[in-house]
Amino acid sequence: xxxxxxxxxxxxxxxxxxxxxxxxxxxxxxxxxxxxxxxxxxxxxxxxxxxxxxxxxxxxxxxxxxxxxxxxxxxxxxxxxxxxxxxxxxxxxxxxxxxxxxxxxxxxxxxxxxxxxxxxxxxxxxxxxxxxxxxxxxxxxxxxxxxxxxxxxxxxxxxxxxxxxxxxxxxxxxxxxxxxxxxxxxxxx
Amino acid sequence: xxxxxxxxxxxxxxxxxxxxxxxxxxxxxxxxxxxxxxxxxxxxxxxxxxxxxxxxxxxxxxxxxxxxxxxxxxxxxxxxxxxxxxxxxxxxxxxxxxxxxxxxxxxxxxxxxxxxxxxxxxxxxxxxxxxxxxxxxxxxxxxxxxxxxxxxxxxxxxxxxxxxxxxxxxxxxxxxxxxxxxxxxxxxx
DNA sequence: TCCTCATAGTCAACTTGTTGAGTAGATGCC
DNA sequence: GGCATCTACTCAACAAGTTGACTATGAGGA
Numbered sequence: 059x060x061x062x063x064x065x066x067x068x069x070x071x072x073x074x075x076x077x078x079x080x081x082x083x084x085x086x087x088x089x090x091x092x093x094x095x096x097x098x099x100x101x102x103x104x105x106x107x108x109x110x111x112x113x114x115x116x117x118x119x120x121x122x123x124x125x126x127x128x129x130x131x132x133x134x135x136x137x138x139x140x141x142x143x144x145x146x147x148x149x150x151x152x153x154x155x156x157x158x159x160x161x162x163x164x165x166x167x168x169x170x171x172x173x174x175x176x177x178x179x180x181x182x183x184x185x186x187x188x189x190x191x192x193x194x195x196x197x198x199x200x201x202x203x204x205x206x207x208x209x210x211x212x213x214x215x216x217x218x219x220x221x222x223x224x225x226x227x228x229x230x231x232x233x234x235x236x237x238x239x240x241x242x243x244x245x246x247x
Numbered sequence: 248x249x250x251x252x253x254x255x256x257x258x259x260x261x262x263x264x265x266x267x268x269x270x271x272x273x274x275x276x277x278x279x280x281x282x283x284x285x286x287x288x289x290x291x292x293x294x295x296x297x298x299x300x301x302x303x304x305x306x307x308x309x310x311x312x313x314x315x316x317x318x319x320x321x322x323x324x325x326x327x328x329x330x331x332x333x334x335x336x337x338x339x340x341x342x343x344x345x346x347x348x349x350x351x352x353x354x355x356x357x358x359x360x361x362x363x364x365x366x367x368x369x370x371x372x373x374x375x376x377x378x379x380x381x382x383x384x385x386x387x388x389x390x391x392x393x394x395x396x397x398x399x400x401x402x403x404x405x406x407x408x409x410x411x412x413x414x415x416x417x418x419x420x421x422x423x424x425x426x427x428x429x430x431x432x433x434x435x436x
Numbered sequence: 437t438c439c440t441c442a443t444a445g446t447c448a449a450c451t452t453g454t455t456g457a458g459t460a461g462a463t464g465c466c
Numbered sequence: 467g468g469c470a471t472c473t474a475c476t477c478a479a480c481a482a483g484t485t486g487a488c489t490a491t492g493a494g495g496a
Contacts, residue, residue, distance in 0.1 A: 090344030141353025145342035153334035155279030161400035164330025
């Protein structure tokens with residue numbers, strides 16, 4: 059039920075096609091939820107049949123016809139009700155951490171490479187998130203924005219994403235340093 | 248395939264029953280992967296039939312018979328190979344963040360409560376992780392441990408979990424402060 | 437004595453998420 | 467001129483994760 063509500067929350071920003079949702083689920087929404095295009099189309103169809111979203115077919119010149127989805131009153135009510143339900147507890151779920159856990163039983167050079175790759179990805183994401191943050195803030199200072207902006211939800215979730223990626227980068231640096239020191243020690247020993 | 252390898256990595260610490268694994272997946276392994284008992288039993292059966300783990304039936308007095316699983320050579324090889332494969336990218340997946348994103352369309356008092364609950368959970372987890380950390384370190388200082396300990400994988404993943412929970416707590420504090428300030432402003436305005 | 441909790445699981449049904457391929461027109465690039 | 471890329475989807479099959487109920491035994495407390 060969380061994917062459904064993540065979609066509804068995204069539609070608060072206005073109507074959107076499945077295709078556009080798929081892209082925004084790789085940009086802003088990716089701070090707190092991910093989904094493949096398949097999941098989105100399936101869920102949108104289901105929600106349309108349940109009256110939570112309304113589809114409007116838009117014929118385009120030079121492009122395939124698309125369907126634009128928007129929140130209905132029932133959809134907004136479902137979303138509001140969702141905010142009152144206890145959220146599931148969460149935890150990191152990361153194959154890279156499984157690999158680091160198994161470090162000594164595996165290939166430490168490959169793991170080192172995977173950690174370095176992850177750090178590069180995190181840096182790219184962080185930059186994207188920070189540009190998004192600038193755009194959200196506009197001219198305002200953070201404190202002013204948080205006190206006066208009509209919608210602070212997206213800013214707060216973005217802040218969580220930024221902190222997560224910063225933490226990722228810091229952790230990757232630590233792991234790389236430890237691996238290098240230990241590899242160096244091996245050569246000496 | 249990540250659950251499978253998370254189980255194999257856990258069995259590096261020695262043989263374990265499904266029941267014990269279920270408990271450790273709520274303690275230490277929860278830093279980087281979660282699983283329900285159902286998933287574990289299913290996966291253990293599959294892995295046994297594929298020769299990745301070996302089961303040893305232990306009859307107990309005063310307790311139900313249990314099966315203790317241990318790594319086979321094939322299982323260790325599979326785990327080693329897993330560390331060479333590119334890990335999937337990861338992201339936060341958190342219903343609470345979906346709720347915060349939908350803040351202005353939902354019930355802000357309920358969301359506030361959910362954030363406060365999450366903060367309490369994070370604090371409990373953090374304390375547990377820090378006790379675990381002390382136990383892992385033993386008498387050593389961190390730098391010494393990282394340079395000389397035979398296995399640093401579990402320490403490094405635990406460090407990631409600790410940082411994650413600290414970041415959670417900090418973020419929850421921010422969100423609570425913002426919500427309170429805005430609720431206060433409403434009363435004044 | 438009954439009730440709850442801990443141990444140690446099994447079974448079935450369901451939802452959610454992933455993978456890969458296919459359709460089809462338009463634009464851009466070399 | 468041809469080939470890749472972008473838009474905008476659809477279909478099918480599978481893998482992974484969740485939920486709830488059920489079996490059995492023993493220990494500890496009210």
